[in-house]
Amino acid sequence: MCGIFGKWNINGSPADRSEFIRLLDLLGHRGPDASGSWFSGAGDVALGQRRLSIVDLSEKANQPLHNENRMVHAVVNGEIYNYPALRMELEAKGHVFSTGSDSEVVVHGWEEWKTELPSRLNGMFALAVCDESSEQLFIARDRFGIKPLYYYRMQGSFAFASELKPLINAGDFRKEIDSTSFSDFFTYRYIPSPRTIWKRVSKLPPAHSLIIDKDGIVRLNEYWQLTPGEERMPWYDVVEQVRELLKTAVNEHLLSDVPVGTFLSGGYDSTTLALIQHQQQYPLRTFSMGFDGWDKSEHLYAGVVAEILESEHHSEIVNGADLTLLDTLPVFYDEPNGDISTIPTFMVSRLAARNVKVVFSGEGADEIFAGYGWHRRLMTRYRFSRENAWERKQGNPMTGVKGYAHAMAMGLFDRSKLKELLHPSLHACIPDDPFWFYRQHYKKGLHPLKAFQYMDIKCFMGELVLQKVDRATMANSLEARVPFLDPALVSFMFSLSPDVYFDKKQQKPVLAELLRPHFPGGILDRKKQGFTGPDHYYQDEKWYREQLSDLQLVKNNLINDTFVKKALERKDFWRLWKVVVMEKWFLRYL
CATH class of the missing domain: 3.40.50.620 (HUPs)
Structure with missing residues (x-):
């Protein structure tokens, strides 16, 4: 487990090394055991990792990791659980490993499988591979989104990170809230992928990979899909x-x-x-x-x-x-x-x-x-039989998108x-x-x-x-x-x-x-x-009145004070919880 961060100045300008290390260190809580970085010969590509040592505790397993000729470089957050089998397969094909780290299969796996790499991995991961020979940067996220991965494109550059902090604290980043994402938070309690709370910053969706080349052309790919079925078994x-x-x-x-x-x-x-x-x-x-x-x-x-x-x-x-x-x-x-x-x-x-x-x-x-509980409430509205798996009740409010929205x-x-x-x-x-x-x-x-x-x-x-x-x-x-x-x-x-x-x-x-x-x-x-x-x-009226008495969200013309006052009168605490959470976030980042 760790935090990863990287940047590619596609316009060819060298990365500011001290600035890069400063931003990488914002992920120090994710990896207090070691810090590592790599810069390309021209200085336009930088990869970094803050490490929490779990598998192969030695310094040689610190990242970034490299292939035999040091043309492929990788940083990985997470664990690859099938790495013993993958390592045996790759060694049989002639690849030479230099560490006992599970993450090293990413470097050699890229050499062998290229963009098919994520589909070969069983684990939780967010990873990035820089291939100097093909002048490409590849990032990927695990099937279910266990590990986070964010990225942004500015004119002439591309950056990614395990959390938003390294991206939004960069000197060239302009903080602007995405208004649609702001609205979505109150509907969902989160910002749905691929959006984030910030304009110009994206969240790589689960089971997706992204590759960007030297011309700045980006290709997004969904490498795995969950296929539901209706099989019956004893x-x-x-x-x-x-x-x-x-x-x-x-x-x-x-x-x-x-x-x-x-x-x-x-x-x-x-x-x-x-x-x-x-x-x-x-x-x-x-x-x-x-x-x-x-x-x-x-x-x-x-x-x-x-x-x-x-x-x-x-x-x-x-x-x-x-x-x-x-x-x-x-x-x-x-x-x-x-x-x-x-x-x-x-x-x-x-x-x-x-x-x-x-x-x-x-x-x-x-x-x-x-x-x-919403599964149980849904199923009490249905009668089961062998011949007909379910029967809808006309107008049942529990079904479909609106039913799910109410449940959530x-x-x-x-x-x-x-x-x-x-x-x-x-x-x-x-x-x-x-x-x-x-x-x-x-x-x-x-x-x-x-x-x-x-x-x-x-x-x-x-x-x-x-x-x-x-x-x-x-x-x-x-x-x-x-x-x-x-x-x-x-x-x-x-x-x-x-x-x-x-x-x-x-x-x-x-x-x-x-x-x-x-x-x-x-x-x-x-x-x-x-x-x-x-x-x-979470339903203490006195606490809510204290938290909501002087809202920056109101002062910055994001929400209406009238709604807050009426919600307090109605004791509408679950809606107000989201307002409090957003206010705390706003105070920290804006």
């Missing part, structure tokens, strides 16, 4: 297949030269990951976060699971005073993120980072096993609400269809549940949840790995008909089947809880 065949796929994924994700810990809530997802490690006799280190005075806090369940699995367990309690973290989080969330679990995620990451460098996290399980909203902003919120000068920037991003990823031909799950992967998880986890963990120099997003496991679950793995009476029945022989009913039969904390943390 129940126990599904369970056994998931068991084997998870065992393989966990084994691959344990690839590390430092200890690996696990975020543990006592819920199905994290408990499954901990159980598989325990069964493979891996020494468990688990970390949980509880909430003071909340009867739904899961830290007690996590403690029970940890005791059963004989884990070295660490726990901490959050209280309402920790909302003050919102003032400092924008330093790391340099693109606004409206997820209400940003604070507890940051805190459990801080706890884990005192003990380990790498941690397992359960993201992806709810998406592939249909574990969210946490305070819905449709077009009319956006006009109430935003200053009149921004009304022209409100999309005609505020839910355009959901519509882009909505597949009409799918079973309604599978359509929701697909949008979960592409929208909610890919844009909001994974960004939250990346920023929270990296702020604490901690690498988060997500075994449930192993491509083979995700592809298998998406190939199945929902009636194979969904049961209205049992949440995530496949995982429940794996866990039931090992844990008491009190662990398995309780209602699912989100990692958010008690509502009163």
Whole structure:
């Protein structure tokens, strides 16, 4: 895990080396163990990395990495889990490796496979390759967007980075908010790819690569697609297949030269990951976060699971005073993120980072096993039969794009609400269809549940949840790995008909089947809880009045004070949460 940064002055002017190092160091929290940079002979290309040492801890594995004749250079953020097999294949073809780093397969893989390289990698990654012989720069991002990658083009130059900070703090960058992105934040709680909050800066979408040549011609390519299906399989065949796929994924994700810990809530997802490690006799280190005075806090369940699995367990309690973290989080969330679990995620990451460098996290399980509340609410509107997989109810508000938008909203902003919120000068920037991003990823031909799950992967998880986890963990120099997003496991679950793995009476029945022989009913039969904390943390009227009393967003003609006052009167706290988050971001960056 690390932070990467690079720049190519296509006009041929040499890079300012001291300026480049200054900008690279803005990613120091992502990689405190080492800093490395490479400049081309002419000085027009610069690559840099801040390293968090995980695999091959020696200095020789510091990046940038180079091929044998030093004509191909690469920086990589993340982990390549299938690197042992790829290394054997590449060595058999004559490539000579100089380190034990998993990232070195990127350099030699580029020599062998060129733009097909990302499709050969199983891992979480954001990478860049400079090929001096072909005068090309290639960047790519993993299939699900676990690792972030931003880029911008100015006249005569191209730059990329793991976070926005190196790009927007460059001397030639002009800070201008993208008004449509500003509007989109209130609809989605994030800025959908490929836009960012800034004009002229783009976010490389998941499963995409980009190549730019010496003439400045850019080609964007989607190198992988998730293909949903409706296959039926016997129940126990599904369970056994998931068991084997998870065992393989966990084994691959344990690839590390430092200890690996696990975020543990006592819920199905994290408990499954901990159980598989325990069964493979891996020494468990688990970390949980509880909430003071909340009867739904899961830290007690996590403690029970940890005791059963004989884990070295660490726990901490959050209280309402920790909302003050919102003032400092924008330093790391340099693109606004409206997820209400940003604070507890940051805190459990801080706890884990005192003990380990790498941690397992359960993201992806709810998406592939249909574990969210909106999945259950959707499916209560349908009757299943073998002959007809589902029957629509005429006018069912839960289905389709609008149904998904309501499920995601946490305070819905449709077009009319956006006009109430935003200053009149921004009304022209409100999309005609505020839910355009959901519509882009909505597949009409799918079973309604599978359509929701697909949008979960592409929208909610890919844009909001994974960004939250990346920023929270990296702020604490901690690498988060997500075994449930192993491509083979995700592809298998998406190939199945929902009636194979969904049961209205049992949440995530496949995982429940794996866990039931090992844990008491009190662990398995309780209602699912989100990692958010008690509502009163986020619905304190006095706190909101303090936060919203003197808004820079109002003074800068971005939002209407009238909306804020009326929302306070209505106690419309979920909509106001997004206003507070955006205000905190604005104060930090403008």
